[in-house]
Amino acid sequence: MSSLLALLHDKAEAVTHLAVAFDNPIRSFRNTLFAGYKSDEGVPPELHAQFDLAEEAVRALGVTAWSMKDHEADDALATAAARWAAQVEQVRLLTPDKDLGQCVRGRHVVQVDRRQEKELDEEAVRAKLGVPPASVPDLLALVGDEADGIPGLTGFGEKGAATLLTAYGHLEAIPAEAADWKVRPRGAERLAATLREHREEALLYRRLATLVTDAPLKESLAALAWKGVPRGPFEALCNRLGVTSLKSRPKRWADPASL
Template identity: 35%
Template structure:
């Protein structure tokens, strides 16, 4: 699970009707906790909840300081809620992962890659298009759980015109405004999809620039010069867009099995955070998990 998607969905959609004993609003914690309880009631066998803690400290920021620079950093009040979301998730028996070096996407990619042999299918709970590059198996899918929308490999190809394994090259060409990753000027989505059609990689065109003039897109004769001029930027964009999949996190899928909930701790947190009205759902989830 990409925790940030669901935390911020609650933060921006719910009114500040809940408050902690320390005086902080807790609408994001409330919405995220409600979501986690729904997930537990559904009784999945294995879950990893991945959090972002590398908002300024990750390796991508070191190689490109402008990375995600247009996004406002959490203030103290939101920072409190983000921390409490981790504590609640742990109390509810979920395995949690975070890093100051890697993003949640990298943690998800590394877990998925290391556990391919043990788990299938695997659902990636998120709406983030970047995670689509991890859909290398037919059975895995990107799942917007709250909206119950599932996206498989063919859905990625239909949406972007490229397959998941080509998404990094695609973003290196068109850029990604949401992450402040620059693209090649004058290369749009249609041109990028055409260049990568039939499974071709961007590296093919970099090694065979003379063939670019024959591609059936507007401005084809200028493509070779553009791709050559922006070769260094393309390489940087590929490093920024590519999800890291080799972080050693767990030895086996057993580490992701749902654990018994710490009811006493959960209820204490609910009391502290002003979300006691979730206790009924908490007990329902606990009862189902004990059967």
């Protein structure tokens, strides 16, 4: 709660509308597509209980919590960005996850890593990953994404994959033969052979890395407007958790009539 309160009170962020998305459980439709995709297998029950508590804490601060069941938290963020970008001054995706780079649009939809104090617009995504946002799923398909359990293709590093995708944009556009490539990354013949042999796997990995922009979010944009911390639920949770020192932290209390 402390870090979220800091965000809500950050004048530089100037939060007007906000939601927090959770993977709860850590399992989605992607697990039916690929057995190796990340899941909650092996997660201790006591840690699962913390997920529910985290959602409760978010709601106690007057913030919408999206508890995703068949989709992932990142799908919720991608859906929100696609659905409401045209209606707001700027969408800020507060996560360092590489796959969210695909959602960045100019400076209108940006990715923010508050821990490292970095903001990534479209040019910054290109500088960091070597490809434009539209090619991020293709990049992750080739090089893999360990955090999500996407293995990628053997031999593809970020530099070589980025070189190919800068030239061709997407996997389908890369010629089968290295002799036909207009760029020559290191080990081109070997990379071309790997891609020919494992093209179907690469397309599957790209599907896994592609975020959904029509996830079932029932709230309207107006419902995401932050009106302040609801005193009753917040103080009750602080008392229950034994963190009474937090009760003096909120700088903006919600008007009970607005809840």
